[in-house]
Amino acid sequence: MYDLIRPLLFKLDAETAHGLTLYASDVAQRSGLSKWVNTPPADLPVKAFGIDFPNPVGLAAGLDKNGEHLDGLAAMGFGFVEIGTVTPRPQAGNDKPRMFRLPEHEAVINRLGFNNGGIDALVRNVEKATFRGVLGINIGKNKDTPNERATDDYLVCLERAYPLASYITVNISSPNTQGLRDLQEEETLRRFIGTMREAQERLAGQHGKRKPMLLKIAPDLTEAELDAIAEVLLASGIDGVICTNTTIDRDTVAGSVHAKEMGGLSGRPLFARSTAVLRGMKARVGERLSIVGVGGILDGDNAAEKLEAGASLVQVYSGLVYRGPKLINEAVAEIRRRGILA
Numbered sequence: 144m145y146d147l148i149r150p151l152l153f154k155l156d157a158e159t160a161h162g163l164t165l166y167a168s169d170v171a172q173r174s175g176l177s178k179w180v181n182t183p184p185a186d187l188p189v190k191a192f193g194i195d196f197p198n199p200v201g202l203a204a205g206l207d208k209n210g211e212h213l214d215g216l217a218a219m220g221f222g223f224v225e226i227g228t229v230t231p232r233p234q235a236g237n238d239k240p241r242m243f244r245l246p247e248h249e250a251v252i253n254r255l256g257f258n259n260g261g262i263d264a265l266v267r268n269v270e271k272a273t274f275r276g277v278l279g280i281n282i283g284k285n286k287d288t289p290n291e292r293a294t295d296d297y298l299v300c301l302e303r304a305y306p307l308a309s310y311i312t313v314n315i316s317s318p319n320t321q322g323l324r325d326l327q328e329e330e331t332l333r334r335f336i337g338t339m340r341e342a343q344e345r346l347a348g349q350h351g352k353r354k355p356m357l358l359k360i361a362p363d364l365t366e367a368e369l370d371a372i373a374e375v376l377l378a379s380g381i382d383g384v385i386c387t388n389t390t391i392d393r394d395t396v397a398g399s400v401h402a403k404e405m406g407g408l409s410g411r412p413l414f415a416r417s418t419a420v421l422r423g424m425k426a427r428v429g430e431r432l433s434i435v436g437v438g439g440i441l442d443g444d445n446a447a448e449k450l451e452a453g454a455s456l457v458q459v460y461s462g463l464v465y466r467g468p469k470l471i472n473e474a475v476a477e478i479r480r481r482g483i484l485a
Contacts, residue, residue, distance in 0.1 A: 145180070145466075146467065152164065156242070157253075158240070158241065168180075168215030168216055168219070169214070172217075173214075177219065181220060184471065185475075187478065187479050188484075189484050192433045193382070194355065196222045198222035198475050199222055199475070199484065200222050200458075200459065200471050200474045200475050201279070201456060201457070201459075202221045202225060202460070203225060203437050203459060204227045205227075206460055207226045208226065208227055208257075209226070209259055209260045210268040213274040214272050217274045220471045223279060224278055225278075226265065227281030227282060228282065229261070229262050229265045229282055229304070230257050230262070231300055234258065234261075234285055236257060237258075241256070242254075243401040243406075244401075244464070245396055245401055245410070248395070248396050248399060249411040249461075249465045250399075250413075250461065251461045252401055253407055253409070254405050256320060257283050257320055262300050262304065265280070270307070278308055279308065279311070280300075280307065280310075282301060282313060282314065283323070284296035284323070290322050290323075297313060297335075297339060298338070298339070305350065310383075311343075312359050313339060313356060313358050313359065314359045314388070316360050317407065318388070318390075318406065318407045319407060327360065327364070329371035329372070329374075333379075336376070340379050355382035355383060356381055357385055358383075358385070359384075359385040359388055360386060360387055362413065362438065369420065369427065372424075373428055377428060377432070383435060384424060384428070385434075385458070386417060386424050386437070387413075387416075389406075389438075390407065390409075390412075390413055390416055390417075391408070392408070393408065395412035396408065396412055409460065410462070411439050411441050413439040414438060414440070415439070417436070418439070418449060421449060421452050421453055422453055425453025433456070434454045434455060435454060436450070436452065436453075436454030437449075440457060440458075440459045440474065441461075441465060442466070442470070442474075443478070444477060446459075446477060446478060447477045447483060459471070459474070
């Protein structure tokens, strides 16, 4: 069905089509038509950072920033859903237009800028949803919060999201909030993660349950930077790492009509770079940390290759723009066929 409506969606601007697709997922779920859009795959269980997942294919953060469409998205058959990035206060994000398709590359460039309704709105939406599966909540800082006070923003979001989340993702790798990636610098990251981990353990005591914490990193890191990040993560006792966010590199799409647009590039051109970072991180952390692979998954082979590179789970986003919900089934089927989780 998605193959039939995609040409119509592609006649709309990317952000308008994004919103319309989310609305359609809600309508399909409420009307019982979701099974006609995509039949959820049979379970392919996997365990990572202490959580049991019905299958290893999840939705990456960014598609549903406010948790407004949890039920509709979950009905597609994801093994887990990650919402956000959410900030303490509502913010509009960057000026429009701020999403661009590069169809010849099966890619997307976005500079949304953490547009969201704030943590309180997200909490209300999650509380209203009927979804009871594995839920990740991705947290960030407001654009006007200076880096020296960034930890305060992350702590606010952590406190509010903790009771509702299955796990928390700390996002310091978006290229669309000025200076955010500076938090990945070794000494800054060491202090930042140390504070977040202390809060995580305190909240575990308060709520009687420990929720895993993951860090999402950028693909645009040197080997030395990856060495430093891996060392900090292992020393901190954090639960996992997501490899990777979008890239600011444009070499793979040079000449495209939108190639010079500012923002993060995702989709097929990101696959090789993000997978190389994943493989490198796996070599550094071994079995001591779980890794989630995201970036450029456009088919089942891509999903399986992320797991073979060392990921325990994968996430999709831009692939849904080009392939629709059938990508979920295809990814699970190929992982099952290769027996990677056996």
